[in-house]
Structures are given as C-alpha cells and as structure tokens.
C-alpha cells in the first residue's frame with residue numbers, strides 16, 4: 239500500500255512524502271521522538287527502549303506507523319505511530335524481563351515517571367474492575383474490542399511545523415486504520431496542548447470525553463465526504 243502523495247505547495251517549499259515506516263526509518267523516528275517529547279515517560283526510558291517499541295509497531299500487521307519525509311532532502315518531517323490497542327500490552331509482555339528493572343529504576347529516581355506509572359497502574363486496575371462506576375474511572379468506555387485503533391504518538395519535527403505534516407500523517411493514519419479493518423480511531427491529548435487539539439479538530443476528530451488531565455478524541459476511519467487527501 240502506498241499513501242505517498244505530493245502535497246500542493248503554493249509557497250514553493252519542498253513537498254511532503256508520507257509512506258508506511260519500515261525498520262530503516264526507526265532510528266530517525268526515535269531521534270525525533272526524543273527531541274519532541276523529552277518529558278514523555280517512554281522517552282525517559284531511553285533510546286534503546288524507544289527503538290524496540292517503535293520497531294515493534296512498524297513491523298506488526300496490526301500496527302500503523304507512517305513517516306513523513308521532505309521530498310527534496312529525504313529528511314524526516316514527522317511520524318505517527320499506533321494500531322490495535324492490545325499491541326501495547328503485547329509489547330510490554332514480550333519485553334517484561336528487559337523492561338522491569340529499567341522501569342523500577344526510573345520509578346525510584348524520577349517523579350514524572352512515578353506519576354505516569356501510577357496512572358497506568360490505576361487504569362489497569364480499573365480494567366479488572368467491571369463494576370466500578372464510570373464516574374470513578376480514569377478512562378471513558380472504549381469502543382468494542384477489535385473495532386478501533388489507538389493513535390499513540392504524532393509529531394512534526396520542529397523544523398517543519400505548520401506545513402501540513404501532521405494533517406498528512408493523520409490522513410495516512412486514517413487510511414491505514416480503514417485498510418486494517420478498524421472502524422474507529424481514538425487518541426488522548428493533554429488538555430493544555432492547544433496546537434494538537436486544534437489540529438485534531440481540523441482533521442475531523444471529535445472530543446468524546448475528558449478528565450482532569452486529558453481529552454479523548456475519536457473519529458471514524460471511513461473517509462468523510464469532501465475531505466482532502
């Protein structure tokens with residue numbers, strides 16, 4: 239499947255080429271990830287961890303991973319990563335022995351990691367408690383299992399912002415989700431990330447829930463009438 243297309247470019251800037259990421263893209267994706275999300279727990283776990291995480295998503299049939307490159311220079315302009323939500327659990331299980339000491343060390347030494355791991359643990363416990371009232375849950379109800387894809391990370395490299403990179407990546411993610419049989423896509427975004435929220439709204443995503451920390455957005459993966467791309 240190829241979603242590479244020329245971007246219309248009235249400013250004469252070089253075009254964006256979006257294509258499924260393969261393992262050769264991973265190294266640059268990791269560098270971009272560390273640059274853009276230095277505060278993210280996954281980035282704090284280090285480049286080795288990120289490399290195996292992103293390679294996992296780029297090579298799994300139910301993973302969805304695209305890289306945007308500048309046509310003229312072939313530089314990485316941005317990336318998007320996600321896929322079937324159960325891939326996350328599978329990745330953790332597959333790498334548990336290697337990850338556990340690293341995570342424990344970061345939990346002890348880093349407050350932000352401690353907080354995120356605490357939230358992840360709370361979410362896991364909630365999943366195991368079907369009778370817990372919705373009002374006490376962190377996450378809103380999920381769409382039926384197997385029908386939705388989870389967008390985990392999207393970013394445009396700081397050198398290439400406001401040039402339609404994220405818009406193109408979101409469209410590629412939508413197309414990839416539809417091709418892999420997911421009816422709905424979901425993502426979470428921190429409430430104070432106004433740029434990303436505006437970007438998602440513009441791409442046809444709708445906020446379906448929020449809590450004190452983040453907002454949840456969804457969008458059907460079917461192309462909507464009149465959508466560019």
Ligand SMILES: CC(C)(COP(=O)(O)OP(=O)(O)OC[C@H]1O[C@@H](n2cnc3c(N)ncnc32)[C@H](O)[C@@H]1OP(=O)(O)O)[C@@H](O)C(=O)NCCC(=O)NCCS
Nearest residue numbers: 392393394399400401402403404405427433434436437440
């Ligand atoms: C949010 C982000 C992905 C947008 O990437 P981008 O390639 O610059 O976005 P695009 O050029 O495709 O913009 C699409 C639309 O999003 C909105 N948008 C993008 N950046 C914006 C900003 N800084 N302020 C307000 N709106 C913005 C605009 O509506 C824009 O359309 P327009 O340019 O026609 O007005 C980018 O700023 C980024 O990588 N941020 C850091 C990582 C991040 O926050 N990722 C999301 C985590 S959930």
